Amino acid sequence: MRRDEIPPGTLxxxxxxxxxxxxxxxxxxxxxxxxxxxxxxxxxxxxxLYPALQRMLIKGWVKARWGITAGNRRARYYxxxxxxxxxxxxxxxxxxxxxxxITRVIQTT
Amino acid sequence: MAWLTELGRRFxxxxxxxxxxxxxxxxxxxxxxxxxQEQMQAGLAPKEARQAVSRRFGNATLLxxxxxxxxxxxxxxxxxxxxxxxxxxxxxxxALTIVALLSLALGIGANTAIFGLLNAVMLRAxxxxxxxxxxxxxxxxxxxxxxDFARTQLYSYPFYRQMQRENQVFSDTAAIFSMTNGVxxxxxxxxxxxxxxxxxxxxxxxxxxxxxxxLGRTLNDGGxxxxxxxxxxxxxxAWWKRSFTRDPNVMNRTLKLGATIYNIVGVxxxxxFGTKVxxxxxxxxxxxxxxxxxxxxxxxxxxxxxxxxxxxxxxxGVSIVEAAANVNVLFRQILLGFxxxxxxxxxxxxxxxxxxxxxxxxxxxxxxxxxxxxPLQILMGVVALVLLIAxxxxxxxxxxxxxARARELAVRQVLGARSTRIIRQLLTESLVLALAGGxxxxxxxxxxxxxxxxMVSGGLDPIPLNVSIDSRLLLFTVAVTVAxxxxxxxxxxxxxxxxxxxxx
Numbered sequence: 288m289r290r291d292e293i294p295p296g297t298l299x300x301x302x303x304x305x306x307x308x309x310x311x312x313x314x315x316x317x318x319x320x321x322x323x324x325x326x327x328x329x330x331x332x333x334x335x336l337y338p339a340l341q342r343m344l345i346k347g348w349v350k351a352r353w354g355i356t357a358g359n360r361r362a363r364y365y366x367x368x369x370x371x372x373x374x375x376x377x378x379x380x381x382x383x384x385x386x387x388x389i390t391r392v393i394q395t396t
Numbered sequence: 397m398a399w400l401t402e403l404g405r406r407f408x409x410x411x412x413x414x415x416x417x418x419x420x421x422x423x424x425x426x427x428x429x430x431x432x433q434e435q436m437q438a439g440l441a442p443k444e445a446r447q448a449v450s451r452r453f454g455n456a457t458l459l460x461x462x463x464x465x466x467x468x469x470x471x472x473x474x475x476x477x478x479x480x481x482x483x484x485x486x487x488x489x490x491a492l493t494i495v496a497l498l499s500l501a502l503g504i505g506a507n508t509a510i511f512g513l514l515n516a517v518m519l520r521a522x523x524x525x526x527x528x529x530x531x532x533x534x535x536x537x538x539x540x541x542x543x544d545f546a547r548t549q550l551y552s553y554p555f556y557r558q559m560q561r562e563n564q565v566f567s568d569t570a571a572i573f574s575m576t577n578g579v580x581x582x583x584x585x586x587x588x589x590x591x592x593x594x595x596x597x598x599x600x601x602x603x604x605x606x607x608x609x610x611l612g613r614t615l616n617d618g619g620x621x622x623x624x625x626x627x628x629x630x631x632x633x634a635w636w637k638r639s640f641t642r643d644p645n646v647m648n649r650t651l652k653l654g655a656t657i658y659n660i661v662g663v664x665x666x667x668x669f670g671t672k673v674x675x676x677x678x679x680x681x682x683x684x685x686x687x688x689x690x691x692x693x694x695x696x697x698x699x700x701x702x703x704x705x706x707x708x709x710x711x712x713g714v715s716i717v718e719a720a721a722n723v724n725v726l727f728r729q730i731l732l733g734f735x736x737x738x739x740x741x742x743x744x745x746x747x748x749x750x751x752x753x754x755x756x757x758x759x760x761x762x763x764x765x766x767x768x769x770x771p772l773q774i775l776m777g778v779v780a781l782v783l784l785i786a787x788x789x790x791x792x793x794x795x796x797x798x799x800a801r802a803r804e805l806a807v808r809q810v811l812g813a814r815s816t817r818i819i820r821q822l823l824t825e826s827l828v829l830a831l832a833g834g835x836x837x838x839x840x841x842x843x844x845x846x847x848x849x850x851m852v853s854g855g856l857d858p859i860p861l862n863v864s865i866d867s868r869l870l871l872f873t874v875a876v877t878v879a880x881x882x883x884x885x886x887x888x889x890x891x892x893x894x895x896x897x898x899x900x
Contacts, residue, residue, distance in 0.1 A: 314423055315430045333427060334454045337420070338462035345405055345467060347398070353419075356426075363423050370398070 293329050298339050299348075300382055301329070303375040306349060306367045313354075313362035314340060340365060348374045409467045420463055424456060474817075475824060482825030486832075492797060493829070496790045500833025503783035504880065505840030508873045510779050512845045514772045515872075516863045517674070522760045523667040525606025526709075530757040531716055533559075533706040533723060537766075539574035541693065541703040545743040546731060548752045550574055550702040553683060553695070556598065558730045559706060565719040566708030568604035572597050574705050576677050579690050581653040583639065590639065594629075594653060594689055595670065595677035602630070602664075602680075604709050605671070611636075612647050612662030620684035623696045627658045627685060633666040634860070635678035651679075654690040669860060671707070671757065674764035676860035699734040707757055720754045727752050764859070768852075783880065791884040794826070798892035805892050815893040822892060826885025827878070834877035838865065841873075 293301065305320050306312060312320065317340075318331040343349045348371035354364045367375070409416055428449055435445035464470070486493040521527040538549035551559070553571070560569040573596035580589040599621075602614035609630065619626045629651055640646045651658045658681065669676040683704075687694040695701030710719055728747060731737060798805070805818060845863040852859070 313426070315427045318427075332454070333424075333452075334459050334462070337423065337459055338466050341463040341466040345402060347401060347405065360426055360429075361422065362426050363419060 293331060293335075297382065298331070298335060299343065300375070300378040301331070302336075302339060302343065303348065303367065303371055303378060306365060307372065307375055311354075311364045311366045313356065313364050315362075317365070343371070346370070346374070406467055406469070410469055410472075417460075420460055424459065428453060474820070478821045478824035479828055481821065482828035485825055486829060489797060492793050496793055496829055497833050497836060499786040499789055500830060500880065501836035501840055503779075503786035504830075504834045504837030504873065504876055505844060506779040506837075507776075507783055507876050508837055508841035508869065509844040509848060510772065510775050511872050512841060512863050512865070512869050513768075513848060513861075514776060515866070515869050516861045517762060517764050517768055517772065519759065519868065520673075520862065520866070521758050522605075522671060523665075523669070527758040527760075528756070529710045530605070531708055531710060531719060532755045532757045532761070533708070533752055535753060535755055536705060536757075536761040541695065541701060543700045543702065545700070545738060546747045546750045547702055548727075548750060551704045551706050552699055552702045553686075553704060554697065554699045554734070555702075555730055556704055556706050558733075559723070559726055560600070562726055562730075563708070563722055565711060565714045565722045567711045568600055568709045569706065570598045570600040570604035570708075571683060571704040571706050572601065572671065573683060573686065573693075574703055576675060577689050577691065577693075579653050581651055584650040584652055584657065592635075592651075592653070592679060593675075593677040595680045596683045596686055596689060597680045598683050599626075604707065605668075606709075607664060607668050609662035610665050611644070612660070614662050614664070615680065615682055620682040623684050624688060625684070626682045627656050627688070628661045629658045629679040629681050630662045630664055631660055631679040632664050632676060633668070634676060636663045639678075653681075654688055654692065656685070656688045658685075667862075669862070671760050673760045673762035674859050674861050699736055705761070716754050716756065720752065723754060724752050764861070783876070784883070787880055787884040790829075791887055794884065794888040795891060798822070798888045801892065809893070818893050819889045822889035823881070823885045826889070827881040830877045830881035830884075833880075834873055837877075838870075838873055 301321050302317055305317050305324075309316070309320065314333075314336060318333065318336055321329055321331050340349070340351075343365075344351060347368055349365045350368050351363050351365050353361055356362045431449045431453070432442075432445050435448050436442060440448060522530070524530070533551065534549040536549075540550070542550060551571070556569070556571040560566075563569065577594040577596065579592045579594050581592045581594075582589050597615065599615045599617040599619035602608070603617070608614065610633065612630075614630050615628070619628065631646070636642060636646060640649070643649075646660055646663065649660055651660065660679075664680075681689055684696060686696050693703065695703060708719070710716065727750075731747060732739070737743075808818060809815065842865060849859055849861060849863060
């Protein structure tokens, strides 16, 4: 099974969207969820996931709190803020514009 | 406002570093354990599972560093680190450090001392309210008494009064007798006479300057309305301290200057020395007493006994050019209006040619300035050169040391340190050295200034000049120190990072 790198610049979008859908998740769940939903195509590198989460904390897109997992472990749960929801919309429309453009370019014969 | 809350979060991180690290550590540990479980469920043996996980996870230290760097405090952390490292490096080679610190302290100290004098003599604003609004009629270059017609340096008392009444540009106008009277007077009740420097001023003097008494009152405009009947004195804080040891009942004491007894009505604030930098009279007496205060000059009612400096406080919104126009119209009008004006052909021609210049008085008057500004500027250049030489010497010392450290730096570069990072570290070390030298220099300068002042004063008492350290002086020293660090640190730093692994 081949796993693809996440295209640069879309990691925020994926995390934001995942959190928007699930409400609250810890880091492992976010990575796992992205991997599962993408049918194992998208693999989130831990090396970029956690720094990205930190940057999102700074920007105020997500907020974190410590909670207990189903396995009775302490985990840091991330949650979207209002600013994060707005950012998700921005990132989505930007992504769609770029993808649309790319599609038009490669499908033009 | 978003950036402000963001800044707040960043600061929170800076002050909660340990918690931040612990949180990240725990988060990563949980992640690894969950992955391990996942691998084991897929059928791997525990050991293999751990290996697979850490292979996939990659460099955990790098992850933590990246997470740290996201918060943008890297520069501060490495600065703190470099500062600590620099201090330790200084302690490791004490001989070099002592030599470098001494030459820096001398170099920066000399610069600070000379600039301190320059600051006090030429730059420092008078300790009065809004000094920038004060202007002087004439250039303030003369003192004495003259009876020449249409002089613009000194004015008579009747001229001052008319100017005060008729001008439309000054909110306050004041006159100062251009000489300080050195009197041997008595504090009534004491048997010995004391030298007292008495300055004759108009009653508006303190109000024009916006200076209030710390004790009692200052003079008022009525105080010099009529000749000879206002024997009052406002004494300086320094004299109050010196002669009365800050006696709070000083207002009950009287002074005898010449044949007249004066009531002490107030004490001026401590920072107030007057309007002439380098002179600090002990007391001020209304101009109406001009004939009574020894050496009894007189001329209160004389239209052409010209002995006063006149200053005005510009009304808000009035420029110095507008003020000059108004003053010059009045100058002509008042002089021609005096009944005893000698309107000879020559005098009228002179009046036609004369214009009264207005001088900004924010930094006060000073004969010191004329006397010392050029030598001080030359000295400033000399000490700057001395500092430059010191810089060259220290740069040489550091070059020698960086040769000795070549191995350490080479190893660090091979391990992946960027050369910009190493240059930054070496420059930070230089800065630590320079700052330590600068601090010593400031301490040295504060002593040196007093010694210098005593040296140039000549007499028994030093010139009363405020050479204490103010923000301008401090800013100057910091700028000099940083520049010094850059000058002596740059070349060694760049040389040190030029890496040669093999002998050529």
